Amino acid sequence: MAESEDWQLLDRWRQGDQQAGAALLQRYFGILSRFFHNKVANPDDVADLVSETMLACTTGKERIRESSSFRSFLFAIAFNQLRRYYRKQRKRELERDDFLQCVAGEFDEASPATAVGNKRETSLLVQGLRSLPLEYQIILELTLFEELTGREIGELLDMPTPTVHTRLRRGKARLGAAIEALAANPEEYKSTVTDLEGWAAQLRKQIGTPVG
Template sequence: MDSANTQDLLDRARDGDTRARDALLRRYQGALTRWAHGRLPSHARDLSETSDLVQLTLLRAVSHLEDFDPRHPGAFTSWLRRIFQNLVLDELRRSKARGGQAPRLELDAGVPAEIVDAVGADSLANYHSALETLPQDLREAVVLSVEFGLSHEELAEAIGAPSANAARMRVSRALAQLAGVLGDE
């Protein structure tokens, strides 16, 4: 992985540096692919597979870098996630138009069906509501760690933490707060 930070790669890619753009894509492709796995329901997969949507997400992101405004560490990952989720919703709409099933969960169509079945839509809604109560930096740490599966080293780089241990502690603090909010419900 390139030692440049994400903001540096973004700045260089916006200036037309193709090596920086490629490094940015390589940096996020694996994490996005791991996170995206299973988020496109099987009934919507006749035209697109998850890997196709990951590629399309990355292409859309690099073609619209000038529109991206990094307001906090980890914002690029959130932006990629949002692009992917919008593509999933598009696929679900296309599937429904072709006579397929309606989207199962409008709250977050990017959630794997197995998770919805395991925890239930109400629990998932509670998790999302509780997540929104966390400060942005802690929310981002949870999403990147739990949903994207980033290692502590990758997480430290994404959120601008000084070390992998600092990133681990931030996630632990965030999960403790999240558990407290969920326990109050």
């Protein structure tokens, strides 16, 4: 389905065509599930966030459409939904802090291995990502899992592209250090960090199966 067709489906959904909305959900359910999966421990909350993101697509479209691809537009909404979720979940004494200071592991350390099968490398990748501050985790996941460009990530995070590249570089360094600390031996560490894109591709197939 072409990019223009996504916008057409959204236009029809905004006009009350529920089948058009269902078609968009069918296409983007897996992508959104991956985005939320490694940041939200409760599967029910993941499903709710996916639904809330899709429903939020029906408002504010004209403000973003001219300078954004549909996928970037969708991730921008998902990012805002995640921010709202974290604000609700955080401890009272942290409510006024910027949400980016909160690492994903603060909420729940439910086993990521259950979602990624038996491959030790994919488990290490997920655990390593979960240990990072969200400012690095999100940029890495959008790069590795969703293959967004630096410009697209900067657009949805309202961040200059050079800053995205800097955080991506720092994030990869932190991820490598985290995986090294988690790995059982040097061989396991090397096997994981030398093929991050390959393990991410496996995760794409295992996390966020489309509905229907």
